Amino acid sequence: MLDDVKRVILVLSGKGGVGKSTVSTQLALTLKERGYKVGLLDIDLCGPSVPYLLNLEDQNVHQGPQGWVPVYTDADQKLGVMSIGFLLSSRNDAVVWRGPKKTSMIKQFLEDVYWQELDYLVIDTPPGTSDEHITVMENLRQVPQCSAILVTTPQQVAIEDVRKEITFCRKTGIPIMGIIENMSGFECPTCSECTNIFSSGGGKSLAEYAKIPFLGSVPIDPRVGKLAGQGLAAVKELPESNTSKVFSELVRLLADNDNNSNGSL
Numbered sequence: 001m002l003d004d005v006k007r008v009i010l011v012l013s014g015k016g017g018v019g020k021s022t023v024s025t026q027l028a029l030t031l032k033e034r035g036y037k038v039g040l041l042d043i044d045l046c047g048p049s050v051p052y053l054l055n056l057e058d059q060n061v062h063q064g065p066q067g068w069v070p071v072y073t074d075a076d077q078k079l080g081v082m083s084i085g086f087l088l089s090s091r092n093d094a095v096v097w098r099g100p101k102k103t104s105m106i107k108q109f110l111e112d113v114y115w116q117e118l119d120y121l122v123i124d125t126p127p128g129t130s131d132e133h134i135t136v137m138e139n140l141r142q143v144p145q146c147s148a149i150l151v152t153t154p155q156q157v158a159i160e161d162v163r164k165e166i167t168f169c170r171k172t173g174i175p176i177m178g179i180i181e182n183m184s185g186f187e188c189p190t191c192s193e194c195t196n197i198f199s200s201g202g203g204k205s206l207a208e209y210a211k212i213p214f215l216g217s218v219p220i221d222p223r224v225g226k227l228a229g230q231g232l233a234a235v236k237e238l239p240e241s242n243t244s245k246v247f248s249e250l251v252r253l254l255a256d257n258d259n260n261s262n263g264s265l
């Protein structure tokens with residue numbers, strides 16, 4: 001049920017493995033740290049990694065009188081999570097479904113989860129633009145504010161695929177909040193110096209070319225890798241890191257936009 005959701009943020013990527021789930025979880029955790037009521041919906045049916053990233057793998061969802069009850073990360077119920085991962089009996093189980101079954105599962109996720117009132121619902125999507133994305137778009141029409149964050153890595157091949165995501169957003173009419181370049185250089189945990197392993201700046205150039213905001217570069221940081229699996233927020237655990245700065249700024253942008261209520265993001 002999305003009736004009481006103020007804003008939906010879709011996290012999209014052209015390729016798999018670029019850090020979309022890391023961005024989704026860190027965004028959700030940062031919003032929670034800043035005092036918002038947040039939902040995180042993982043619709044990556046074939047590779048649900050959110051339960052692992054938030055250390056919730058042993059949790060199950062329950063059916064309540066008003067719908068599925070999300071799994072909460074905290075006693076105050078500030079961050080609720082829903083993922084197909086909670087419905088599989090083991091992490092090694094595979095979802096082998098044809099399109100219609102996937103579509104109906106996603107519809108259920110969007111219609112039958114009892115989120116209660118949410119400031120933000122972050123949706124972690126599968127890579128590319130598939131049936132799952134079209135179903136989500138069709139079901140988001142009732143949400144007053146909805147926008148997309150595109151995640152890429154600096155390599156040219158990943159950037160090329162982000163162009164397709166931009167076209168998808170424009171065709172389906174979803175405003176693009178901007179691009180995040182993840183794995184942009186390697187941040188040394190001891191001296192904080194950043195070395196460009198692949199390359200960097202491709203995401204920024206694409207953002208300039210496509211006339212969409214660039215939301216920042218998140219370096220490869222082994223400490224951020226370690227936060228995965230523990231459900232810890234970079235803004236709390238690594239406040240001086242570049243990752244923390246990118247997510248703090250992102251949440252500040254969202255708050256500014258929502259306070260001005262011009263809905264431009």
Ligand SMILES: Nc1ncnc2c1ncn2[C@@H]1O[C@H](COP(=O)(O)OP(=O)(O)OP(=O)(O)O)[C@@H](O)[C@H]1O
Pocket residue numbers: 013015016017018019020021022023044047049126127182183218219220221222224225226228
């Ligand atoms: N900035 C980073 N620094 C260090 N490790 C990272 C960073 N971003 C992502 N990772 C690690 O890279 C791996 C892949 O990240 P993640 O699962 O977020 O990617 P994804 O795009 O969601 O993948 P998939 O398409 O398979 O769902 C994870 O092990 C994650 O911890």
